Amino acid sequence: MSIAPATPETIAQAADILRSGGLVAFPTETVYGLGGDATNDAAVEKIYAAKGRPSFNPLIVHVGAPDWVASIAQADARFGTLTRAFWPGPLTLVMKRHTTSSVSKLVSAGLDSVAVRMPDHPVAASLLLAVGRPLAAPSANKSGSISPTEARHVLDSLARPPALIIDGGKCRVGVESTVLDLTTLTPVILRPGAITREQIEAVIGPVTIGTDTPHAPKSPGQLASHYAPGLPVRLNAAEAKTDEILIGFGPAQGTLNLSPRGDLAEAAANLFALLRQADNATLYKCIAVAPVPEQGIGLAINDRLRRAAAPRNTGS
Numbered sequence: 001m002s003i004a005p006a007t008p009e010t011i012a013q014a015a016d017i018l019r020s021g022g023l024v025a026f027p028t029e030t031v032y033g034l035g036g037d038a039t040n041d042a043a044v045e046k047i048y049a050a051k052g053r054p055s056f057n058p059l060i061v062h063v064g065a066p067d068w069v070a071s072i073a074q075a076d077a078r079f080g081t082l083t084r085a086f087w088p089g090p091l092t093l094v095m096k097r098h099t100t101s102s103v104s105k106l107v108s109a110g111l112d113s114v115a116v117r118m119p120d121h122p123v124a125a126s127l128l129l130a131v132g133r134p135l136a137a138p139s140a141n142k143s144g145s146i147s148p149t150e151a152r153h154v155l156d157s158l159a160r161p162p163a164l165i166i167d168g169g170k171c172r173v174g175v176e177s178t179v180l181d182l183t184t185l186t187p188v189i190l191r192p193g194a195i196t197r198e199q200i201e202a203v204i205g206p207v208t209i210g211t212d213t214p215h216a217p218k219s220p221g222q223l224a225s226h227y228a229p230g231l232p233v234r235l236n237a238a239e240a241k242t243d244e245i246l247i248g249f250g251p252a253q254g255t256l257n258l259s260p261r262g263d264l265a266e267a268a269a270n271l272f273a274l275l276r277q278a279d280n281a282t283l284y285k286c287i288a289v290a291p292v293p294e295q296g297i298g299l300a301i302n303d304r305l306r307r308a309a310a311p312r313n314t315g316s
């Protein structure tokens with residue numbers, strides 16, 4: 001396995017691997033993805049195996065342009081409005097599959113819907129165009145653990161990493177895409193991300209926020225425990241107790257700080273790397289995290305933190 005800088009040669013090599021059914025980890029604006037040809041059952045099976053992902057948790061299909069979706073899912077007027085406003089970008093849209101959809105049924109994990117997004121990253125975009133096929137790509141981490149925002153995190157996280165990891169530096173957004181379900185009359189946000197409810201409502205009107213029912217999640221990946229470091233996590237901490245490492249935000253200083261100037265976008269970009277760093281600090285028995293405001297991308301940060309702190313009994 002190797003980490004290779006994102007040169008045109010690396011992208012061509014990655015495209016060859018993907019076209020022949022292999023897996024490649026690549027950067028997106030949100031987190032690193034573990035990509036495979038979404039039209040190839042065997043490639044999609046390899047993704048589930050490499051992550052140890054439960055077979056009921058569907059994958060996001062990445063496309064090189066909005067018109068690729070025509071052969072994948074049943075898009076309506078809301079799709080056009082949303083993609084004009086937010087693609088390429090961190091918004092995943094869940095729609096009904098075409099009965100003749102070009103993508104493997106395995107990406108949908110038994111559902112009659114499929115999730116698609118067009119990433120806003122030059123390496124991901126070049127790779128998709130070079131392959132010329134949609135790529136299934138979950139975050140490139142072991143199922144249930146912290147998502148990778150740097151190439152080396154992929155190596156640290158997967159027991160059997162792919163032969164090629166394309167290094168595109170640190171991910172700009174740092175938390176995964178907003179997942180919006182368009183299969184219902186009123187769209188539902190299944191996972192908060194950088195594209196906020198307010199931004200979506202400004203273009204298509206009212207949406208609702210999905211409520212988690214841990215035993216039958218509507219977005220099956222949204223299990224209570226996820227993004228879990230090895231150490232326990234304590235939220236809304238004013239200060240570190242004995243044996244705790246504090247991740248601060250703004251003036252709430254800690255050993256580490258998500259954003260000393262209290263900027264939520266910066267905090268999101270640093271979140272997963274700092275959780276990893278805290279988890280690897282050998283002197284501590286618990287990770288304490290300062291309060292993060294519940295506004296804008298702060299909703300996505302707090303969603304990930306709550307899952308990182310949740311009891312680890314879901315088997316994900």
Ligand code: TXA
Nearest residue numbers: 030033058059113114115138139176177219220221222
């Ligand atoms: O930012 C991202 O979305 C990253 C990068 C790599 O693009 N990918 C990512 O994939 O976060 P993953 O597999 O870690 O998360 C996919 C989420 C899960 O919560 C899954 O349950 C949901 O999307 N999902 C996928 N297909 C779905 C479907 N048909 N219906 C409902 N939820 C779906």
Ligand code: MG
Nearest residue numbers: 138139147176
């Ligand atoms: Mg993930």
